[in-house]
Amino acid sequence: MRKTFQRQVILEELRVTKDHPRAAELYARVRHRIPTVSFGTVYRNLRMLRDQGLIQELTLGDEASRWDGNYSLHYHFTCQNCGQVQDLEVEPDSRWEAKIECLTGLAINHHRAEFYGLCSDCRN
Ligand SMILES: [Zn+2]
Numbered sequence: 843m844r845k846t847f848q849r850q851v852i853l854e855e856l857r858v859t860k861d862h863p864r865a866a867e868l869y870a871r872v873r874h875r876i877p878t879v880s881f882g883t884v885y886r887n888l889r890m891l892r893d894q895g896l897i898q899e900l901t902l903g904d905e906a907s908r909w910d911g912n913y914s915l916h917y918h919f920t921c922q923n924c925g926q927v928q929d930l931e932v933e934p935d936s937r938w939e940a941k942i943e944c945l946t947g948l949a950i951n952h953h954r955a956e957f958y959g960l961c962s963d964c965r966n
């Protein structure tokens with residue numbers, strides 16, 4: 843019961859934010875609601891939720907993973923100055939998959955695309 847509650851709180855905290863927190867940042871938020879929770883518990887539950895397909899783990903470069911409560915396919919933009927990660931409001935293009943399958947004979951299950959540059963704040 844308590845374990846289910848912890849997992850539920852972690853999932854809720856991820857669903858209400860769009861900032862793609864690292865585990866340590868999410869841990870601080872969860873601790874506001876469950877003061878006794880440990881970092882290990884939060885991390886273990888993140889991996890479990892990921893394995894269940896309810897959240898996404900974003901591994902961007904060699905940085906610590908970020909976590910995303912939105913599990914549907916969408917693209918991300920990382921600002922190379924301030925480091926913020928935001929969702930891109932563009933339609934993912936699944937035509938790539940068919941095209942690559944056609945060209946290579948590979949069987950593609952899914953794809954990801956990450957974009958890098960300067961966010962609008964850092965650009966000004
Ligand atoms: Zn920026």
Ligand SMILES: [Zn+2]
Pocket residue numbers: 862910912916918928929
């Ligand atoms: Zn996202």
